[in-house]
Amino acid sequence: MKDQFSPDHIEMVEEFCQEIRDLLDELEPVIVDMGKGCGAEGQQEDISDDINGIFRLFHSIKGAAGFLNFPNIATASHSAENLLDLIRTGAMSLQPDHIDLFCQGCDFIREGIEHVCEHYEDEGLSTQSQVIRDRFLAAIEVDPQEAPEEQGPAVIDLDLDPASLISPEMSKNFVSESQDILQTMETALLNWLKDKGNQDLHGDVFRQIHSFKGNCGFLGFADLESLSHHLETAIDLARSGGAADPAKIADMALNLIDIYRETLADIGEGGPGKIEGLSIYLDMINDQLPPQDRVAQDVAGQEPDRLGDILVEQGAATKAEVDVGVAQQSRQLGAILVESGAVSHDQVDRALETQKERKKKKAGAGKVKATKRQDLRVDLGKLDQLIDLIGELVIAENMVVNSPDLEEMELDHFQKSSQHLGKIVRDLQEMAMTLRMIPVSGLFRRMIRLVHDLSRKSGKKVELILSGEETEVDKTVIETITDPLVHLLRNSMDHGIEPQDVRLEAGKESAGIIRLSAVHEEGNVKISIEDDGGGLPRDKILAKAREKGILQDAADMPDSEIYKLIFAPGFSTAAEITDVSGRGVGMDVVRQNINKVNGSIDIKSRAGQGTTVDLRIPLTLAIIEGMLVRCGISRYIIPIINIMESFRPNPGMITVGPDGQEVVKVRENLLPVVRLHDLHNVAPDNHELEKGILIVLEARGSNFCLLVDELLGQQQTVIKGLSDYVSSFGNAGGVSGCTIMGNGEVCLILDVQSVLDRLNEGGY
Amino acid sequence: MKVLIVDDEFIAQELLKGFLESYDAIWNVAINGIEAVEAFQLALAQRDPYDLILLDIMMPQMDGHQALREIRRIEAEEGIGGTDMVKIAMVTALSDAKNVMEAFVKGSCGAYLTKPVYPEQLHRVLLDFGLVDEK
Numbered sequence: 001m002k003d004q005f006s007p008d009h010i011e012m013v014e015e016f017c018q019e020i021r022d023l024l025d026e027l028e029p030v031i032v033d034m035g036k037g038c039g040a041e042g043q044q045e046d047i048s049d050d051i052n053g054i055f056r057l058f059h060s061i062k063g064a065a066g067f068l069n070f071p072n073i074a075t076a077s078h079s080a081e082n083l084l085d086l087i088r089t090g091a092m093s094l095q096p097d098h099i100d101l102f103c104q105g106c107d108f109i110r111e112g113i114e115h116v117c118e119h120y121e122d123e124g125l126s127t128q129s130q131v132i133r134d135r136f137l138a139a140i141e142v143d144p145q146e147a148p149e150e151q152g153p154a155v156i157d158l159d160l161d162p163a164s165l166i167s168p169e170m171s172k173n174f175v176s177e178s179q180d181i182l183q184t185m186e187t188a189l190l191n192w193l194k195d196k197g198n199q200d201l202h203g204d205v206f207r208q209i210h211s212f213k214g215n216c217g218f219l220g221f222a223d224l225e226s227l228s229h230h231l232e233t234a235i236d237l238a239r240s241g242g243a244a245d246p247a248k249i250a251d252m253a254l255n256l257i258d259i260y261r262e263t264l265a266d267i268g269e270g271g272p273g274k275i276e277g278l279s280i281y282l283d284m285i286n287d288q289l290p291p292q293d294r295v296a297q298d299v300a301g302q303e304p305d306r307l308g309d310i311l312v313e314q315g316a317a318t319k320a321e322v323d324v325g326v327a328q329q330s331r332q333l334g335a336i337l338v339e340s341g342a343v344s345h346d347q348v349d350r351a352l353e354t355q356k357e358r359k360k361k362k363a364g365a366g367k368v369k370a371t372k373r374q375d376l377r378v379d380l381g382k383l384d385q386l387i388d389l390i391g392e393l394v395i396a397e398n399m400v401v402n403s404p405d406l407e408e409m410e411l412d413h414f415q416k417s418s419q420h421l422g423k424i425v426r427d428l429q430e431m432a433m434t435l436r437m438i439p440v441s442g443l444f445r446r447m448i449r450l451v452h453d454l455s456r457k458s459g460k461k462v463e464l465i466l467s468g469e470e471t472e473v474d475k476t477v478i479e480t481i482t483d484p485l486v487h488l489l490r491n492s493m494d495h496g497i498e499p500q501d502v503r504l505e506a507g508k509e510s511a512g513i514i515r516l517s518a519v520h521e522e523g524n525v526k527i528s529i530e531d532d533g534g535g536l537p538r539d540k541i542l543a544k545a546r547e548k549g550i551l552q553d554a555a556d557m558p559d560s561e562i563y564k565l566i567f568a569p570g571f572s573t574a575a576e577i578t579d580v581s582g583r584g585v586g587m588d589v590v591r592q593n594i595n596k597v598n599g600s601i602d603i604k605s606r607a608g609q610g611t612t613v614d615l616r617i618p619l620t621l622a623i624i625e626g627m628l629v630r631c632g633i634s635r636y637i638i639p640i641i642n643i644m645e646s647f648r649p650n651p652g653m654i655t656v657g658p659d660g661q662e663v664v665k666v667r668e669n670l671l672p673v674v675r676l677h678d679l680h681n682v683a684p685d686n687h688e689l690e691k692g693i694l695i696v697l698e699a700r701g702s703n704f705c706l707l708v709d710e711l712l713g714q715q716q717t718v719i720k721g722l723s724d725y726v727s728s729f730g731n732a733g734g735v736s737g738c739t740i741m742g743n744g745e746v747c748l749i750l751d752v753q754s755v756l757d758r759l760n761e762g763g764y
Numbered sequence: 765m766k767v768l769i770v771d772d773e774f775i776a777q778e779l780l781k782g783f784l785e786s787y788d789a790i791w792n793v794a795i796n797g798i799e800a801v802e803a804f805q806l807a808l809a810q811r812d813p814y815d816l817i818l819l820d821i822m823m824p825q826m827d828g829h830q831a832l833r834e835i836r837r838i839e840a841e842e843g844i845g846g847t848d849m850v851k852i853a854m855v856t857a858l859s860d861a862k863n864v865m866e867a868f869v870k871g872s873c874g875a876y877l878t879k880p881v882y883p884e885q886l887h888r889v890l891l892d893f894g895l896v897d898e899k
């Protein structure tokens with residue numbers, strides 16, 4: 001579709017969309033505002049400035065649309081100009097209806113923008129444009145002073161959107177008719193499930209969904225139509241000998257009936273009939289189909305006469321018979337409506353025309369809102385190469401600026417230039433990191449499916465509420481937290497949310513609620529999984545931990561630490577509680593993965609009220625702000641974020657515990673000491689604490705002191721992917737990665753959290 | 765028909781004059797945006813405004829975009845709006861999306877022609893603007 005237009009044209013259209021959108025945003029409020037003053041007796045307020053401004057809006061659109069050869073948009077804008085000019089010159093007075101009309105004009109332009117963004121021409125807009133032009137013409141021709149009462153309904157009759165063509169009466173009929181269809185379909189599905197090879201039973205199901213889809217389409221409920229089209233395709237493929245599994249499809253269809261009913265209820269209450277998370281359901285259906293049969297999204301209504309095709313295929317009817325039948329069918333609802341006097345013939349024709357255009361529109365590839373944010377597809381490999389190169393650049397810059405050759409030289413100009421260079425390099429690096437950032441929405445959306453499946457398996461009703469989907473994180477973060485998220489959600493579903501009867505007894509809603517949210521928080525992204533279930537069983541966890549030998553003494557352990565035991569390797573509470581998902585390991589995977597990306601886990605839980613798990617993960621994984629320290633001949637980077645303070649201790653501060661653990665008193669706190677040289681078997685300058693430097697480190701609320709020989713200074717550090725080298729130290733080594741120094745030397749990055757963990761486990 | 769030709773290049777001015785000769789038109793020439801705005805204001809003050817401005821973009825001192833915005837600003841100040849706004853056709857070598865859309869959206873120009881301009885195109889603009897009848 002896009003190929004047939006020149007790149008210049010495409011660029012021009014995109015610019016057009018952007019500019020006009022901004023202009024509409026600016027002037028629509030003016031129109032609405034102008035409406036507040038009009039219609040009332042004694043229209044004294046001077047609105048000529050507003051009228052002129054709005055005239056310019058439509059004038060600009062007309063000009064630009066004309067230039068781009070969008071005649072439908074241009075002519076509609078021109079008709080708005082005409083009315084505005086009459087009002088401006090005083091030939092007509094501004095009426096409240098006019099405000100509506102200008103607003104509708106703006107709506108049309110907006111829809112037109114979406115259309116041309118996708119198609120790069122405006123051919124599909126002719127009906128709508130005609131409607132708008134007719135209305136402006138009607139407004140100009142009817143003298144409002146003469147017949148103000150007749151004017152109102154005339155405008156409503158010509159409404160642009162087929163959805164608003166529908167009277168409350170009609171939507172009531174549609175809802176009740178649809179409910180009958182769904183009821184029939186449900187029964188048919190259950191019968192078919194019992195005898196999956198039976199063509200007749202399959203046919204019963206297919207007919208129901210087909211006519212339901214037709215009704216939805218005619219009345220302009222696009223979401224319902226799209227979902228039904230997908231389902232129809234799936235059901236078609238599930239006929240005996242077909243490509244899809246009948247049991248699965250029928251199962252899915254039964255579930256979707258609930259969605260349909262909810263949506264119908266919404267329509268019954270005057271709602272727009274939108275289906276929340278439609279794309280998930282569509283994906284869900286597609287997942288059940290072999291790849292070549294999947295329905296492309298937004299291509300609903302592609303084959304409106306599918307039933308006819310099948311009849312022809314099966315020789316049940318000739319093509320001609322079917323064509324007549326189909327024609328009758330699509331007319332049917334319209335005919336009924338005309339008979340009942342709800343709509344006129346013209347309106348039905350217009351609506352059918354619009355329906356046709358919508359189908360045409362849907363047949364176009366790509367999403368409607370594709371150009372709202374201008375995106376460029378780039379091969380991820382190239383992007384990573386770029387980021388790697390920038391990483392190298394940072395290192396090279398470091399090497400140059402901190403070159404040993406320059407030591408002790410007075411280089412004022414060099415200093416200045418190198419500072420400038422450093423700033424540019426850092427900006428570049430920051431920019432490069434944002435290139436890898438993607439929103440968590442994709443990941444979150446996948447969880448809807450997971451919760452849905454688990455909910456069905458366990459029979460627990462659960463509502464998953466997502467927020468902060470637009471939050472962006474590094475692509476690697478997404479990859480790393482996918483598994484943990486799955487495990488945590490499973491855990492919430494299996495162990496958090498109680499069975500329905502338990503919930504009802506506890507005075508809760510029968511359906512559980514799980515909230516999944518993402519938010520940025522000081523260089524981290526915080527992902528929270530919050531359920532309103534029974535909370536974590538503190539005592540059971542303790543008992544289990546003792547039994548497994550994970551824990552000896554829990555006398556002073558805060559609850560938050562006890563809860564974290566569920567992430568310990570070898571810990572599983574699954575045995576006590578029905579393990580519906582057949583999960584054996586699991587929770588320690590969460591900790592491992594989160595550790596891998598320098599993240600942290602926090603758990604809050606209240607008995608009977610629910611559990612919240614917060615994952616905090618650094619936004620970008622490739623750079624850290626670090627302190628370079630020396631221990632003997634080795635150098636280490638310690639993330640600045642973990643460093644509280646550093647000092648040279650005096651003998652009075654140091655005591656040695658009965659277990660041989662050295663403890664330093666820092667103000668009122670007694671902090672254990674870890675010797676960096678013990679950690680990696682390095683020969684230090686000296687072994688006395690008083691001769692070294694102690695750094696107070698903090699991780700997730702706990703503190704300890706680390707003994708090093710010297711602090712060398714602060715610097716930005718690029719974590720290099722020398723994973724094999726680093727992993728030879730393992731987590732036990734307390735190292736999370738390594739970097740390359742200005743002089744080319746490899747330097748290890750200390751993982752404060754894992755050092756602390758080892759300390760708590762009595763490993764040092 | 766009273767026309768203001770705004771272009772910094774002699775050849776372009778001559779071409780546009782030559783084109784206008786076949787119509788019942790009088791014209792003035794401005795060589796940059798500042799002159800153009802002055803000419804526009806003068807005509808307003810004399811109650812003999814221009815029917816058409818042919819406006820180049822790339823000009824010294826004040827470019828066509830600025831001149832266009834300035835003219836529209838003056839009109840708004842004077843309460844001149846709607847179809848009373850002066851008809852402006854951009855006549856320029858610039859054909860990129862940004863320039864085109866800026867002229868239309870920010871400046872409400874009525875037409876945009878890219879050089880080289882042919883008489884048929886200009887005639888089409890005069891027709892669209894309602895300045896001449898179909899012959």
Ligand SMILES: [Mg+2]
Pocket residue numbers: 771772773820821822823
């Ligand atoms: Mg020039």
